[in-house]
Amino acid sequence: MLTYGTWGISGLPRGRVIGTGTILDTARFRSLLGRHYEIDPRSVHALIIGEHGDSEVPVWSRATIGGMKLHEFGEAQGRSHDQATLDGIFTQTRDAAQEIIKRKGATYYAVSSGMMRLLEAILRDEQTILPVSCVLRGQYGLHDVALSLPAVIDGDGVREHLALTMDAHEIEALHRSAAVIQQAIETLTID
Numbered sequence: 751m752l753t754y755g756t757w758g759i760s761g762l763p764r765g766r767v768i769g770t771g772t773i774l775d776t777a778r779f780r781s782l783l784g785r786h787y788e789i790d791p792r793s794v795h796a797l798i799i800g801e802h803g804d805s806e807v808p809v810w811s812r813a814t815i816g817g818m819k820l821h822e823f824g825e826a827q828g829r830s831h832d833q834a835t836l837d838g839i840f841t842q843t844r845d846a847a848q849e850i851i852k853r854k855g856a857t858y859y860a861v862s863s864g865m866m867r868l869l870e871a872i873l874r875d876e877q878t879i880l881p882v883s884c885v886l887r888g889q890y891g892l893h894d895v896a897l898s899l900p901a902v903i904d905g906d907g908v909r910e911h912l913a914l915t916m917d918a919h920e921i922e923a924l925h926r927s928a929a930v931i932q933q934a935i936e937t938l939t940i941d
């Protein structure tokens with residue numbers, strides 16, 4: 751909602767108004783998956799997309815470790831695939847901010863870290879991929895709503911969003927997440 755509102759007020763191109771989106775959620779998700787599989791989180795490639803909040807979406811169909819899907823990696827390590835455990839990891843990821851606020855009163859240190867990562871990518875023209883929020887132009891049939899999707903970040907901001915091939919449940923969940931944000935956007939008054 752903040753990204754959309756800022757874009758509407760600023761008059762800047764869509765790719766120049768960027769929210770931190772699910773950068774933190776994705777980092778937490780990778781960290782928790784790494785802990786579960788006993789592997790360095792930098793070797794885990796998994797994303798959280800959509801709203802940064804209760805309707806965010808784990809993209810299980812694209813999650814890999816060392817190029818192997820999670821169930822393949824688990825089997826290679828002698829572990830059975832337990833979706834209930836993985837769903838618990840997602841729940842822990844999604845609810846982490848609430849837990850941090852309960853303990854510390856705020857989450858501003860983590861947000862600052864995510865913002866620094868985004869700024870670093872822009873200032874260094876890294877052409878790296880981060881899950882950030884930007885006003886969409888038709889990705890997954892979504893228009894004029896700011897959602898977090900993986901995007902190539904360069905010196906100009908969002909160069910492009912990547913079109914992930916996701917399963918039908920993930921796309922449906924992304925649309926539900928967009929509806930939550932769209933409802934919040936409708937409460938904004940931008941003059």
